[in-house]
Amino acid sequence: MTEDTNAAPKTPVERIVHTHIGGQAVLEGVMMRGKHNWAIAVRKSDGAIHVEDHELKTAVTTHPWLGKPIIRGIWGFYETIVLAMKAFEISASYAGETEEEQLSAKEISFAMILGVVMSVLLFIVLPAFATNWMVGSASEKPFMWNLVDGILRLVAFFLYIWGVSRVKDIQRVFGYHGAEHKTIHAFEQGLPLETPVIQKYSTQHVRCGTSFLLMVMVIALFVYSLFPVKAIVALMGVDAKWATLAVAIGIRIVFLPLIAGLAYEVIKWAGKTPEQPLVRILLWPGLQLQRMTTREPDDSMVEVAVAAMLRVVEREEQGRAGTAAE
Numbered sequence: 346m347t348e349d350t351n352a353a354p355k356t357p358v359e360r361i362v363h364t365h366i367g368g369q370a371v372l373e374g375v376m377m378r379g380k381h382n383w384a385i386a387v388r389k390s391d392g393a394i395h396v397e398d399h400e401l402k403t404a405v406t407t408h409p410w411l412g413k414p415i416i417r418g419i420w421g422f423y424e425t426i427v428l429a430m431k432a433f434e435i436s437a438s439y440a441g442e443t444e445e446e447q448l449s450a451k452e453i454s455f456a457m458i459l460g461v462v463m464s465v466l467l468f469i470v471l472p473a474f475a476t477n478w479m480v481g482s483a484s485e486k487p488f489m490w491n492l493v494d495g496i497l498r499l500v501a502f503f504l505y506i507w508g509v510s511r512v513k514d515i516q517r518v519f520g521y522h523g524a525e526h527k528t529i530h531a532f533e534q535g536l537p538l539e540t541p542v543i544q545k546y547s548t549q550h551v552r553c554g555t556s557f558l559l560m561v562m563v564i565a566l567f568v569y570s571l572f573p574v575k576a577i578v579a580l581m582g583v584d585a586k587w588a589t590l591a592v593a594i595g596i597r598i599v600f601l602p603l604i605a606g607l608a609y610e611v612i613k614w615a616g617k618t619p620e621q622p623l624v625r626i627l628l629w630p631g632l633q634l635q636r637m638t639t640r641e642p643d644d645s646m647v648e649v650a651v652a653a654m655l656r657v658v659e660r661e662e663q664g665r666a667g668t669a670a671e
Contacts, residue, residue: 366529366657367552368650369429370521371436375646377525377653378428381663384656385432386649387439394649395439398656399431418609419602425554426461467505468562469597472497473590482586483593484575490593495566502562503634506555510637523548524642524650526635532658538651540644548639551619552612555638556631560608563630565597568604572596 368377374387374395384398403424405411411420476494477483483490509515530546531538574596578589615624642650 366532366654366661368525368529368653369432369554370518370525371432372518373440373521373649374436375521375525375528375650375653376428376432376436377650377657379657379661382657382660383428383432384653384660385435386652386656387436388645388649389439394652396652396656397435398660414610415603415606418606418613421609422602422605465598468498468501469601470594472501473594473597477586477590482589484578484589487574488570491566491570494593495562495569498565499562502559506634506637516640519638520640520642521646521649523639524646526550526553526639527642527647528650528654532654538654540647540651543647543651544642544644548641549632549635551628551632552616553631553635553638555635556628557608557612559631559634560611561601561604564607564611565601565604568600568607569597572600 366377366379368375370376371385371387373389374385376383376385378401380401382398382401384396386394386396389395405417405420411417472494475497476490480486480490480493510519524543526548527543527546528538529550529552531543536542574589574593577596578592581588581592611627615628618624619628
């Protein structure tokens, strides 16, 4: 279902206390995801807001085991990446002022795949090589090796976020990121989704993907230290320094989904009790990092976020009505 509108949509009047609705910023727009559907709103070059929504099909409904703790985080991470590719493809097709500026589906897919490859190189391979150069083999000083490797990965992550936050086009995406958070805040409080109301809220949110990625980095530091690289290399019957490094890198790549699953459980638990002192401590670094990945949005950005949110809310209420009728 699609729609173009030049006006901000009307807002719901029913109070909603809590929501599982989340989203992400895209090119000149916002994607919101609910239980039954996901919607995307994009500001076109003529000022109109293009809105469309799609049914949310997840394998968890047919394979309940995918909803088990940790496994649900792994599967959710995969689904999030797939959905992000679809959302960016749609936004790229409407955000450009000319056809030459609009990206094709192949270009978006290539960019996403390239981004994944670059992330592995930047946050796994390069820190491992640097650690080998600074500390020595992972089998010689395993504790120090894992500690330095983890710190270098965190440094690389912070530098990357800081670097991309300086790019003008990315700053606009971060503005929509802030609009997404503000809109979810207002919706969770049951307030009217009106721009002046929404703008009073913070651009930081506990269920942000930025916080999730930072949690992945921190948990990885502890999990990777549990793997006996020296014993694994010995079982393989090799003792070359390059083989030890290859095993260490391989472990980091293979077990990344498991770490993502663990990080998901931590964020999910923290999101339910954000006011507890321990939770505040756990969430604080991620919330501070969001100061770099979000920007204060202008009113037009908030209107776009509201347009996407309302399309999801409409479908959520239809789902509740259907359940009640049964």
